[in-house]
Amino acid sequence: MTEACSKPMLQALRGKSVSPAPVWLMRQAGRYLPEYRELRAKAGGFLDLCLTPEYAAEVTLQPIRRFGFDGAILFSDILVVPWALGRALRFEEGQGPVLEPLQSEDLRKLRQEGLTDRVAPVLEALDRVKTALPETTTMIGFAGAPWTVASYMIEGGASKEFLKVKSWALGRPEEFQTLIGILIDATVAYLSAQVAAGAEVLQIFDSWMGSLSETEAERWSLAPLSRIVEELKVRHPQVPIILFPRGAGLGYTHFAETSGADGLSLDTTVPLSFAKTLQKAVTVQGNLDPAALVVGGKALESGVERIMATLGQGPFIFNLGHGILPDTPPEHVQRLVNHLRREAS
Amino acid sequence: MTEACSKPMLQALRGKSVSPAPVWLMRQAGRYLPEYRELRAKAGGFLDLCLTPEYAAEVTLQPIRRFGFDGAILFSDILVVPWALGRALRFEEGQGPVLEPLQSEDLRKLRQEGLTDRVAPVLEALDRVKTALPETTTMIGFAGAPWTVASYMIEGGASKEFLKVKSWALGRPEEFQTLIGILIDATVAYLSAQVAAGAEVLQIFDSWMGSLSETEAERWSLAPLSRIVEELKVRHPQVPIILFPRGAGLGYTHFAETSGADGLSLDTTVPLSFAKTLQKAVTVQGNLDPAALVVGGKALESGVERIMATLGQGPFIFNLGHGILPDTPPEHVQRLVNHLRREAS
Numbered sequence: 001m002t003e004a005c006s007k008p009m010l011q012a013l014r015g016k017s018v019s020p021a022p023v024w025l026m027r028q029a030g031r032y033l034p035e036y037r038e039l040r041a042k043a044g045g046f047l048d049l050c051l052t053p054e055y056a057a058e059v060t061l062q063p064i065r066r067f068g069f070d071g072a073i074l075f076s077d078i079l080v081v082p083w084a085l086g087r088a089l090r091f092e093e094g095q096g097p098v099l100e101p102l103q104s105e106d107l108r109k110l111r112q113e114g115l116t117d118r119v120a121p122v123l124e125a126l127d128r129v130k131t132a133l134p135e136t137t138t139m140i141g142f143a144g145a146p147w148t149v150a151s152y153m154i155e156g157g158a159s160k161e162f163l164k165v166k167s168w169a170l171g172r173p174e175e176f177q178t179l180i181g182i183l184i185d186a187t188v189a190y191l192s193a194q195v196a197a198g199a200e201v202l203q204i205f206d207s208w209m210g211s212l213s214e215t216e217a218e219r220w221s222l223a224p225l226s227r228i229v230e231e232l233k234v235r236h237p238q239v240p241i242i243l244f245p246r247g248a249g250l251g252y253t254h255f256a257e258t259s260g261a262d263g264l265s266l267d268t269t270v271p272l273s274f275a276k277t278l279q280k281a282v283t284v285q286g287n288l289d290p291a292a293l294v295v296g297g298k299a300l301e302s303g304v305e306r307i308m309a310t311l312g313q314g315p316f317i318f319n320l321g322h323g324i325l326p327d328t329p330p331e332h333v334q335r336l337v338n339h340l341r342r343e344a345s
Numbered sequence: 346m347t348e349a350c351s352k353p354m355l356q357a358l359r360g361k362s363v364s365p366a367p368v369w370l371m372r373q374a375g376r377y378l379p380e381y382r383e384l385r386a387k388a389g390g391f392l393d394l395c396l397t398p399e400y401a402a403e404v405t406l407q408p409i410r411r412f413g414f415d416g417a418i419l420f421s422d423i424l425v426v427p428w429a430l431g432r433a434l435r436f437e438e439g440q441g442p443v444l445e446p447l448q449s450e451d452l453r454k455l456r457q458e459g460l461t462d463r464v465a466p467v468l469e470a471l472d473r474v475k476t477a478l479p480e481t482t483t484m485i486g487f488a489g490a491p492w493t494v495a496s497y498m499i500e501g502g503a504s505k506e507f508l509k510v511k512s513w514a515l516g517r518p519e520e521f522q523t524l525i526g527i528l529i530d531a532t533v534a535y536l537s538a539q540v541a542a543g544a545e546v547l548q549i550f551d552s553w554m555g556s557l558s559e560t561e562a563e564r565w566s567l568a569p570l571s572r573i574v575e576e577l578k579v580r581h582p583q584v585p586i587i588l589f590p591r592g593a594g595l596g597y598t599h600f601a602e603t604s605g606a607d608g609l610s611l612d613t614t615v616p617l618s619f620a621k622t623l624q625k626a627v628t629v630q631g632n633l634d635p636a637a638l639v640v641g642g643k644a645l646e647s648g649v650e651r652i653m654a655t656l657g658q659g660p661f662i663f664n665l666g667h668g669i670l671p672d673t674p675p676e677h678v679q680r681l682v683n684h685l686r687r688e689a690s
Binding site: 161162166171212213247268271294325327 | 557
């Protein structure tokens with residue numbers, strides 16, 4: 001594919017050293033951009049924004065126009081999947097997502113058939129973005145990992161202790177496996193539909209993986225994610241997959257060695273010398289502290305330089321270690337992109 | 346000291362393999378115990394409870410009487426230090442601690458002199474507990490680590506993003522170093538006074554260490570903690586020190602090799618095979634998922650057995666990977682203690 005060869009992010013995910021390093025930022029479309037806040041005010045609720053193709057596409061493209069990122073990640077939310085499975089979902093200002101907490105008896109009511117029809121607006125948004133992208137920009141589709149999505153579904157929103165979902169996982173593991181199985185299938189179907197609509201790379205976010213002990217992490221994070229990667233590789237062998245097992249710590253080694261993923265997104269805490277060892281097996285992506293991007297100045301520069309000095313040679317994609325913070329000055333993002341491209345020239 | 350020889354926890358911290366493994370649980374005095382809730386209702390606010398020696402001592406002793414733990418950790422709070430430095434502090438029901446957020450200009454107003462006088466009620470509580478302890482039970486004093494305490498002081502309470510404290514640490518590192526220096530001195534003075542009042546082991550909690558990147562973690566977590574250990578070892582060479590750099594991930598290796606601590610408390614995510622490698626350098630303590638103690642049954646049993654199978658031989662203290670949860674049935678705690686002592690007999 002000649003097209004792919006001109007896309008730095010795809011090259012990096014195929015194991016090449018690319019200079020300047022491809023760059024995109026988690027949550028690059030969002031509240032730190034005035035043009036986002038303007039459109040958000042028009043769109044109504046957050047879920048309306050995600051499910052109105054015209055808006056979702058426009059919001060996705062805003063940071064691409066401003067900064068020329070190498071990857072465009074579809075503006076959406078990982079909770080589109082439970083919503084499409086029939087769970088009530090709303091986003092409350094300042095509180096985040098609210099779902100009706102899933103009970104055992106709700107399991108058989110989850111609407112697995114027709115899921116891709118219900119996410120049609122998301123797929124249409126993706127298609128619109130793809131058509132409008134510069135030819136060097138890679139279209140990134142995404143979904144939440146089963147453990148993280150199950151956590152939201154059972155807890156009914158964000159959680160600190162994860163006691164409800166862990167009570168289920170530890171106390172009724174067979175039943176919890178049923179839910180995880182449903183989420184594996186739904187995630188494969190959803191991501192596969194995103195590829196059909198134009199996604200060239202898929203990233204799967206296991207944001208709450210860091211709440212689990214080693215044994216539970218292998219069972220509820222690594223195993224389901226490996227299964228999803230396997231299924232997707234059968235259907236779309238050419239589409240690279242990035243996993244983000246946030247907080248995996250030493251578990252990153254297992255993910256690099258056994259998950260089958262092409263790339264691993266590293267959280268802020270991952271030591272760079274350790275990250276370098278992972279580059280033998282996978283492309284690594286990360287991991288600037290989002291706070292350094294808010295602070296700017298020397299903190300930003302030295303943070304970027306340390307990362308580039310250690311990881312810049314390997315197969316590497318520059319990113320943050322977590323989503324961009326709403327307080328981030330857009331000028332700092334511009335400075336980051338300029339810095340990466342200037343240093344390499 | 347013949348006394349020390351009869352205390353399993355002190356033996357383990359001197360590098361011995363002890364059977365049955367000594368056991369205590371973080372937050373073992375607390376809301377999951379009906380006798381705690383009863384006394385709490387009488388005491389008024391949470392801070393009143395901490396600062397009334399009679400109450401603090403009684404609450405500390407409650408779980409010792411019930412379960413015969415090998416360690417008694419003083420019932421108190423890590424925010425006693427900023428309070429003693431002159432910062433306003435209150436605890437709001439369901440919200441946690443609230444402090445007046447520290448500004449640059451407040452730095453020189455921190456009241457360093459006379460700190461140990463102001464914490465006299467805490468020291469008196471410790472003295473009362475020590476007198477009442479069974480002779481095999483080790484008295485544990487504790488404090489928060491500079492990074493974690495500074496986070497609370499600057500953020501004004503618990504935080505998700507740590508943006509205020511990181512803006513300070515990344516943007517004005519020299520000034521932030523001044524605060525960290527004050528907290529190092531205050532912590533050494535506070536812990537030293539606890540030893541004088543009867544503490545036989547000291548544990549320092551860096552609960553928010555997992556928010557930092559590698560470089561910042563070395564500067565703001567490992568370096569200050571190593572300094573505190575060094576100072577305390579000069580004053581009290583016989584008192585073992587346990588550090589809890591929660592979320593350190595791979596950073597645990599640095600703590601084991603360079604901090605000078607006798608013991609490391611491991612959070613829930615630390616893989617057991619990795620923990621075993623740390624036992625060459627330090628005594629490890631941990632790391633059962635607190636949720637497993639709530640769930641009980643097989644989840645509890647297999648969790649305990651996995652930990653004991655891997656770490657039980659080395660210098661080891663059984664504990665949780667994080668504080669006990671308020672929903673924990675006291676019967677499960679009893680079962681855990683019985684299990685550990687039965688298996689060893």
